[in-house]
Amino acid sequence: MPEDPGKMSELSPEDRERLTLTGLEVEMKNREGSFFQVDQEIRQWTSLNEGIEVLPIHEALRKYDWLSGYSWNLVKKDKDQYTKYVADQPEPRGFVIIARKGSKTIYPLQACLFLARTPVQHVHNIIIAEEGAELHIISGCASASYTKTGSHIGVSEFYVGRGARITSTMIHNWGEEISVFPRSAARVEEDGVFISNYVCMQPVRKVQMAPFVELAGRNAIARFSSIIVCTQGSYMDLGSVARLAAEGSSAELVTRAITTGGTIISRGMIEGAARHTKGHIECRGLILRDGVIHAIPEIKGNVVDTELSHEAAVGKIARDEIEYLMSRGLDEDVATATIIRGFLDVKIAGLPDALQAQIDAAIDSAEKSGF
Amino acid sequence: MLEIEDLHVKIGDREVLHDINLTIREGETHVLMGPNGSGKTTLLRAIMGFSGLDVTKGTIRFKGKDITNMPIHERAKMGIGMLFQRPPTVSGLKLGKLLAVTSGDRVGMVSEYARFLHMDSFMDRAINLGFSGGEIKRSEVLQLMVQQPDFVMLDEPESGVDLENITLIGNAIARLLEKDVHIVNRKKSGLVITHTGYILDYLDADFGHVMCDGAFRCHGNPREILKVIKTSGYKECLACQKIQER
Numbered sequence: 237m238p239e240d241p242g243k244m245s246e247l248s249p250e251d252r253e254r255l256t257l258t259g260l261e262v263e264m265k266n267r268e269g270s271f272f273q274v275d276q277e278i279r280q281w282t283s284l285n286e287g288i289e290v291l292p293i294h295e296a297l298r299k300y301d302w303l304s305g306y307s308w309n310l311v312k313k314d315k316d317q318y319t320k321y322v323a324d325q326p327e328p329r330g331f332v333i334i335a336r337k338g339s340k341t342i343y344p345l346q347a348c349l350f351l352a353r354t355p356v357q358h359v360h361n362i363i364i365a366e367e368g369a370e371l372h373i374i375s376g377c378a379s380a381s382y383t384k385t386g387s388h389i390g391v392s393e394f395y396v397g398r399g400a401r402i403t404s405t406m407i408h409n410w411g412e413e414i415s416v417f418p419r420s421a422a423r424v425e426e427d428g429v430f431i432s433n434y435v436c437m438q439p440v441r442k443v444q445m446a447p448f449v450e451l452a453g454r455n456a457i458a459r460f461s462s463i464i465v466c467t468q469g470s471y472m473d474l475g476s477v478a479r480l481a482a483e484g485s486s487a488e489l490v491t492r493a494i495t496t497g498g499t500i501i502s503r504g505m506i507e508g509a510a511r512h513t514k515g516h517i518e519c520r521g522l523i524l525r526d527g528v529i530h531a532i533p534e535i536k537g538n539v540v541d542t543e544l545s546h547e548a549a550v551g552k553i554a555r556d557e558i559e560y561l562m563s564r565g566l567d568e569d570v571a572t573a574t575i576i577r578g579f580l581d582v583k584i585a586g587l588p589d590a591l592q593a594q595i596d597a598a599i600d601s602a603e604k605s606g607f
Numbered sequence: 608m609l610e611i612e613d614l615h616v617k618i619g620d621r622e623v624l625h626d627i628n629l630t631i632r633e634g635e636t637h638v639l640m641g642p643n644g645s646g647k648t649t650l651l652r653a654i655m656g657f658s659g660l661d662v663t664k665g666t667i668r669f670k671g672k673d674i675t676n677m678p679i680h681e682r683a684k685m686g687i688g689m690l691f692q693r694p695p696t697v698s699g700l701k702l703g704k705l706l707a708v709t710s711g712d713r714v715g716m717v718s719e720y721a722r723f724l725h726m727d728s729f730m731d732r733a734i735n736l737g738f739s740g741g742e743i744k745r746s747e748v749l750q751l752m753v754q755q756p757d758f759v760m761l762d763e764p765e766s767g768v769d770l771e772n773i774t775l776i777g778n779a780i781a782r783l784l785e786k787d788v789h790i791v792n793r794k795k796s797g798l799v800i801t802h803t804g805y806i807l808d809y810l811d812a813d814f815g816h817v818m819c820d821g822a823f824r825c826h827g828n829p830r831e832i833l834k835v836i837k838t839s840g841y842k843e844c845l846a847c848q849k850i851q852e853r
Contacts, residue, residue, distance in 0.1 A: 556695045559657055562679035563689050564709045564754055571680070574708060578700030578733070 250381045258376025258407040259594030269345035271331040275354035287339025296332035310393040310421035318417045322358045330359035335369035344372040351379040361392040365400035378409040385413040394422035401429040405591045408436040415442040426453030437465035437602035446475040451485035458487040468497030475503025480513035491519040495527030505534040508542025517546035608796045614665035624821045634793035638829040639800045641818035642841045647800045651760045688756025690747040692763045696735040703730030710753045720752040740767025748779045761799045777809025804833040
């Protein structure tokens with residue numbers, strides 16, 4: 237029987253490696269804060285930034301009365317069976333991060349949700365960036381090397397205040413028989429920016445999610461980027477939904493999807509509900525081995541002066557591109573890998589170097605296993 | 608350096624090259640002319656080893672070795688390089704990343720050549736994505752300068768390039784072909800497709816070949832051939848009875 241994982245630094249080398257692949261720094265280097273939950277036990281929480289508080293949700297709700305107004309506000313309890321399951325738990329678990337007015341993180345905070353023995357891990361997270369605050373979070377979700385089956389249900393509510401900015405990068409490293417149901421929503425106030433990145437390149441049984449963002453204030457911006465490699469036996473139903481509810485707001489949903497035998501449903505929906513708004517959906521898919529990529533981009537405009545567009549392309553790597561690189565001396569395998577790497581290399585504007593480095597590392601790791 | 612003997616090439620059911628014999632020695636630059644669709648680019652692609660065409664007869668030897676059935680990258684490693692007239696866009700792959708791979712991370716060399724070709728600001732751009740005609744050719748020449756091939760094939764290096772860029776590209780290609788090296792010591796060879804001949808102002812070519820309907824029609828002094836084509840067009844070549852013996 238494996239030992240009970242305590243603090244992150246006490247994990248087995250194998251599980252530390254699994255967490256590292258989700259972008260987590262076990263030694264906390266270049267991190268401004270940390271939260272570590274194993275199954276339903278919160279093992280560690282800390283913030284090195286005076287303006288930023290990291291707390292377990294049950295403690296935060298006890299400490300701050302006002303927080304209840306933020307809980308189950310953006311995600312409704314009765315949205316579906318998964319939200320109901322989380323809402324019905326007598327002891328909520330998960331984290332609350334509050335970035336006070338004007339506070340800024342240089343390095344990201346990390347949140348680690350680790351599934352070890354429980355059949356279902358449930359979390360409820362609330363992330364608040366007050367006016368002018370800047371917050372970067374990297375959430376690494378992984379299962380232990382010895383955990384073969386289980387489910388993870390995560391509810392997250394993001395509040396981006398006036399002129400505030402939240403960058404949330406979620407990297408998944410689950411097992412082949414693990415199902416994952418994140419339920420996220422965000423509300424962005426005037427001049428606020430919400431950047432959400434999702435990376436999953438390792439096998440999983442099923443992931444199903446469609447985070448929602450409401451651009452509620454003037455000139456609010458949202459950008460969702462997903463980088464996905466879907467292996468045989470994996471089923472990923474992923475989407476994001478943006479509602480442009482305030483003048484001047486904009487949203488961009490970008491997906492790069494590769495299947496090596498699994499099924500990817502890539503949804504995207506932008507609703508232009510206010511004037512002078514802009515939205516764009518871009519989904520590009522590569523089928524490397526027989527599998528499914530089903531792109532379903534949707535755009536809906538309700539008013540004049542909203543500009544919405546989408547583009548989707550699914551196909552294979554063009555032979556002439558491979559041969560072009562071969563003519564520069566790269567063998568076929570290296571040429572193919574170089575093109576795939578380039579395909580996944582979505583440079584995300586405004587992403588801190590540390591987060592980009594983690595995305596690059598996830599691509600490296602997928603490349604090593606031959607995509 | 609390169610010896611092609613009795614080469615026949617088919618694309619699908621159609622024979623697009625036939626009876627091709629060509630010898631290019633160390634230090635020589637040859638020019639390939641001919642009307643559109645005559646098979647010039649196909650010959651370059653056959654030498655490089657691209658798919659989509661079948662060599663049905665004949666051999667291609669490079670540095671004494673039969674490369675007729677060799678994979679593309681091995682030919683490149685042996686020292687064959689090609690400047691594409693219309694290279695594909697490799698979206699997502701940054702020019703700088705490719706050059707890092709092909710140069711073996713010799714950063715200093717890459718940046719020196721990039722500056723020389725005014726391409727230093729293109730290192731973070733996806734290869735050929737949104738490049739102008741001149742930028743595509745500068746990117747191609749840069750890739751070749753990093754690759755340092757012994758035998759360089761250039762498919763219309765001046766097409767789509769303005770006058771300012773043609774000087775830059777012409778000088779860079781001259782450097783690739785060691786035109787600054789004394790003829791006795793020159794090792795690099797080239798095969799250049801040109802319609803306008805502008806590029807010949809920068810390279811002294813040694814031999815010219817005219818291709819019509821998939822075969823060589825004549826061989827001779829490149830400037831003399833170009834003069835005839837410029838005044839009378841390719842119909843003069845087709846009507847010409849003085850076809851050299853192959």
